Amino acid sequence: MDGIIFLIIFIAVVAIQRKLYNRLIPEKVEYRCAFSVSDAHEGDEIQMLEWVCNRMFLPVPWLKVDIHTSSWLDYAQSMSVVAQNSRTVTSIHTLKGRQRVTRHWRLKCLKRGVYTTRNVTLIWGDILGISLGSVPVSVNMRLTVYPEVLNIEEMFIPVNYLQGDTIVKRWIIDDPFIISGTREYTSRDPMNRIHWKATARENRLMVRKNDFTSQLSLTVILNIQSEEYEYCDVVDRDKIELGIKVAATIMDRALRMSLPVRFGTNGCTLDESDKMVFTRTGSGKAHISELLTILAKLELKNVRDFEDFMKGIDKELEGDEVIIVTSYANRAICDILRKLIIQGNRIKLVVLDYYSENRDLPGEIDVYYLSGVDFKNAGIA
Numbered sequence: 001m002d003g004i005i006f007l008i009i010f011i012a013v014v015a016i017q018r019k020l021y022n023r024l025i026p027e028k029v030e031y032r033c034a035f036s037v038s039d040a041h042e043g044d045e046i047q048m049l050e051w052v053c054n055r056m057f058l059p060v061p062w063l064k065v066d067i068h069t070s071s072w073l074d075y076a077q078s079m080s081v082v083a084q085n086s087r088t089v090t091s092i093h094t095l096k097g098r099q100r101v102t103r104h105w106r107l108k109c110l111k112r113g114v115y116t117t118r119n120v121t122l123i124w125g126d127i128l129g130i131s132l133g134s135v136p137v138s139v140n141m142r143l144t145v146y147p148e149v150l151n152i153e154e155m156f157i158p159v160n161y162l163q164g165d166t167i168v169k170r171w172i173i174d175d176p177f178i179i180s181g182t183r184e185y186t187s188r189d190p191m192n193r194i195h196w197k198a199t200a201r202e203n204r205l206m207v208r209k210n211d212f213t214s215q216l217s218l219t220v221i222l223n224i225q226s227e228e229y230e231y232c233d234v235v236d237r238d239k240i241e242l243g244i245k246v247a248a249t250i251m252d253r254a255l256r257m258s259l260p261v262r263f264g265t266n267g268c269t270l271d272e273s274d275k276m277v278f279t280r281t282g283s284g285k286a287h288i289s290e291l292l293t294i295l296a297k298l299e300l301k302n303v304r305d306f307e308d309f310m311k312g313i314d315k316e317l318e319g320d321e322v323i324i325v326t327s328y329a330n331r332a333i334c335d336i337l338r339k340l341i342i343q344g345n346r347i348k349l350v351v352l353d354y355y356s357e358n359r360d361l362p363g364e365i366d367v368y369y370l371s372g373v374d375f376k377n378a379g380i381a
Helices: 002-028 196-202 237-256 285-297 306-316 331-342
Strands: 029-035 039-041 045-054 060-070 073-075 079-083 086-095 100-109 113-125 131-146 156-160 179-184 206-210 218-222 261-265 267-269 298-302 321-326 346-354 366-370
Touching: 002 029, 002 060, 002 113, 002 131, 029 060, 029 113, 029 131, 039 285, 045 060, 045 086, 060 073, 073 086, 086 100, 113 285, 131 285, 196 206, 218 237, 237 261, 237 285, 237 298, 237 321, 237 346, 261 285, 261 306, 285 298, 306 331, 321 331, 331 346
Parallel strands: 039 131, 218 261, 218 321, 321 346, 346 366
Antiparallel strands: 029 045, 045 100, 060 086, 060 113, 073 100, 079 086, 113 131, 156 366, 179 206, 267 298
16 A cells, blocks of 8 residues: 555656646756857857756756757767767756856867758756656857968969069068078978078078069959859869868958958859859958858859850959969860950969879969869878
8 A cells, every 4th residue: 555655656746747847947947158259260160059047946967958059069078869960969957946057168160161050949847767858959159160271382382473563561472483682491491492602602401582463453363164064953062162261261361361352163152052153352351251251151063054154254353463263174175364464463373283294374474273282182182
């Protein structure tokens, strides 16, 4: 008889506390989370912060939070489940009455993109470990991951260049082929910059000292096609991701040198999947952030062939420094480059491939090819 009474009391207590927790927790337990920054670059380590507040006198035996995010945000030392491009991170808390808890998560940004977490799921239970209920909580976290900034000088080698540039005190890219003198070698200098004649004369290691060429404004153009005959989706995705990083690096330097810059591509963004990109010219942190956000949102598909895209914007290009980032340079592209030169533009061509002879290229342009390091095997892509 006593056992039956105890069982009835136990069942009643479980039912009462279940009803009590299911009513109070959605009202009295507050949850918030946010990234420590609104934007970062690929490879950066940032934090996500959680705040949980129990406004009841009753303790919460266990509270589980399922955070639904992208697999390209790698949470260190977390319990997470990855399925294709999504990741569910589990955060478990035990709260005393009237307790507030703050938790810091370290995470690494693995890939460019715009990542949004709109809701998390709160799941709670009793002291017996029995799950009692769950509720979605709106958090609206947003993180923009810009492309990685690279060391272009180590990755690309110039093939030819214009002579007679006027040496001044500013330029967006340190041009290794415009020499203004020599200086003493430091441990950060590559061996291929050693000036052997100056070394023999000074009796110590000397390197070529680079300076900068003066320009008014900069236009960065990215060919989103990895091959000449490529329809819609990109075939060699690693190669175009490298091109996006090169464009981001140039924009980062434009910001540091306070140079006006604009960006164009025959690709599109996630927001406007049928519209090519050609921005206004501007300078400053806000403008560069807009351009980097476009790069973060770029889809790996083309809206129109690159040659047609260039023919549509060539009238906008007069008297500019134009840097074209492309995987190939066929005869049609070379003809467009000649027209741009006639219109008073100075052209730099960054080819996302290793050197191969191309007799169609105009002799008046600076051409850069990938150096001898395979960017796929080097972990750059």
